[in-house]
Amino acid sequence: MGSCRDVAARQSYYTERIGMAKTFVKKTREEKKQEIEKITEKLDEEVRKIFDSDNYKKYLKTMSRFHNYSFNNTMLIAMQRPDATLVASFVSWKNNFHRNVKKGEKGIKILAPAPIKKTAEVEAIDPKTNKRILDENGRPVTETVQMTIPFYKVAYVYDIGQTEGEELPSLGVNELTADVNGYRKIIKAIESISPVPVSYEDIKGTAKGYYSPNDKRIVVQKGMSESQTIKTLLHEIAHSFLHDKEGPLIEGIDRQDTTRSTKEVEAEGAAFTVMSFLNLDEKVGDYSFSYIAGWSSGRDVKELKASMETIRKTASHIITGIEEKLMERTSVKERLAAGEAKKAEHAVKEKPNKTKARQEPALA
Numbered sequence: 598m599g600s601c602r603d604v605a606a607r608q609s610y611y612t613e614r615i616g617m618a619k620t621f622v623k624k625t626r627e628e629k630k631q632e633i634e635k636i637t638e639k640l641d642e643e644v645r646k647i648f649d650s651d652n653y654k655k656y657l658k659t660m661s662r663f664h665n666y667s668f669n670n671t672m673l674i675a676m677q678r679p680d681a682t683l684v685a686s687f688v689s690w691k692n693n694f695h696r697n698v699k700k701g702e703k704g705i706k707i708l709a710p711a712p713i714k715k716t717a718e719v720e721a722i723d724p725k726t727n728k729r730i731l732d733e734n735g736r737p738v739t740e741t742v743q744m745t746i747p748f749y750k751v752a753y754v755y756d757i758g759q760t761e762g763e764e765l766p767s768l769g770v771n772e773l774t775a776d777v778n779g780y781r782k783i784i785k786a787i788e789s790i791s792p793v794p795v796s797y798e799d800i801k802g803t804a805k806g807y808y809s810p811n812d813k814r815i816v817v818q819k820g821m822s823e824s825q826t827i828k829t830l831l832h833e834i835a836h837s838f839l840h841d842k843e844g845p846l847i848e849g850i851d852r853q854d855t856t857r858s859t860k861e862v863e864a865e866g867a868a869f870t871v872m873s874f875l876n877l878d879e880k881v882g883d884y885s886f887s888y889i890a891g892w893s894s895g896r897d898v899k900e901l902k903a904s905m906e907t908i909r910k911t912a913s914h915i916i917t918g919i920e921e922k923l924m925e926r927t928s929v930k931e932r933l934a935a936g937e938a939k940k941a942e943h944a945v946k947e948k949p950n951k952t953k954a955r956q957e958p959a960l961a
Contacts (some may be wrong), residue, residue, distance in 0.1 A: 600727065618790040634748055640672055641898050646956045648893035648901065653886050655679075657866060661873035664913035670707040674754075677705045681729065681756040683765075690755060696762030704753030711750040715838075716743050754847075782923060783875065790835050790918035791815060792846055805829045808836040811843040824877050835911050839863060847914050850907055862892050863907050870912035871919070896913075 624632075647656045659675045662682055666674065674681050675905055684705060690696045721730040722739040730738040757765070788795050793808070797819035799805070806817040807831040815833040817826060838846045845851060853862070872878040893901055 612683075629750065633750060636673070636706065636708065636751070637669075639676075640669055643672060643676060643892070644898050644901055644905075649890050653889045654869070657870045658873045658878070660909055660912065661870045661916070663882050664870065664874070664909060664916050666707070668909050671909065673707050674705055677757055680758070681705070682827055683757040684754040686752070686754050690760050692761075694760075694763065694765060696757075696760040696765075698755050698760050700808060702759040704755055707754055707774045708749045709752035711748050713744060713748045714743055718742055752961040783827060783831070783919070785832065785913075786919045786922035787830055789922050790915065791830075791837065792841070793837050795830065806833045808833040808840070810840060810842045811835075824872075827875070827877060828872055830927055831865050831871050831915065834915065835864040836860070838914065839907070847910055850910055852903065852907065855904075858892055859904060862889070863911065864906055866905075866908035867911040867915065870908065871915050873914050874912075875919075906909055 608812065629949070647653055656672075656675060659679075659681075660671050663671045663674055663684065663713050674684060685694065687704070690698060719742055721740045722728065723730050732738050793813045793815055795815045795817065797817050800816060800818045804818070805821065805825065806815065807817050815837060817829050821829065839850065851889045869878055
């Protein structure tokens with residue numbers, strides 16, 4: 598006989614928004630499980646399809662827009678709405694952005710974590726001996742523990758094109774790439790998040806840059822184009838985060854037994870994703886990814902997913918760091934500008950006659 602908690606779980610309601618109304622459909626836990634299995638099976642079918650040159654590039658571009666979402670959810674968004682640019686839940690659009698989902702729009706299915714907590718009686722273990730604890734009669738002593746069982750539920754998000762309302766504020770990142778001033782800001786932002794020092798030197802041979810785990814430094818060939826310099830720097834920084842001698846430096850990545858070719862695929866994939874976020878991916882000519890089909894051949898879906906999740910986490914870490922640094926710099930600039938404006942305004946109020954006297958000859 599099931600516990601009260603199990604009965605309550607079976608009687609929970611599954612909610613789906615259709616248009617602007619709520620429809621409540623009673624589903625058992627087994628039905629929910631079957632729905633999620635169907636989604637994950639479809640995901641596995643689609644994984645191998647992305648590993649040809651064109652599909653891979655398209656997927657990484659999608660990843661750059663949704664770098665905070667897991668690999669599975671990024672895939673689900675791309676499968677259901679390839680033109681999506683910014684997604685959020687129904688409630689988030691309304692409460693956080695003052696936008697409403699248009700009537701009749703269909704939600705994009707993603708998988709949201711919904712862990713189940715259960716209590717269970719288990720045999721007590723002595724932490725020193727790692728053996729069962731027995732009572733005076735030689736019977737195992739039990740204790741009540743709380744267990745967390747991983748579980749997922751289907752949730753719905755909507756693309757900005759499916760909504761209407763207030764305009765969203767722009768981060769201004771894309772505009773920064775248009776000129777030399779923008780280039781310097783981006784370079785400084787990238788350098789500031791690097792875990793090792795960066796230098797620009799003449800490198801013998803054909804290499805555009807390298808990361809030295811022994812010396813803990815990055816060297817980039819000097820004198821290259823701005824976009825090539827950014828791309829090379831991003832590639833080597835990805836290596837420095839992923840391939841430190843002590844192990845990966847990004848939380849949630851603990852893989853150290855990868856091959857050299859996998860390391861290159863992951864570093865290049867992360868660099869392209871960040872370049873795509875900055876709208877610079879088309880300005881570098883060596884992003885053909887012609888090798889990706891050969892690299893993925895013979896690898897199982899689990900291994901391919903692990904590499905794509907590594908690329909996503911690395912790109913997300915770098916993108917988040919760049920955004921924070923760019924906003925910091927903008928914030929300081931705005932504060933300085935505001936301070937100078939106030940100072941000038943104060944000077945005009947304090948000395949209006951002298952200001953006028955200085956201006957009149959210049960205007961004559």
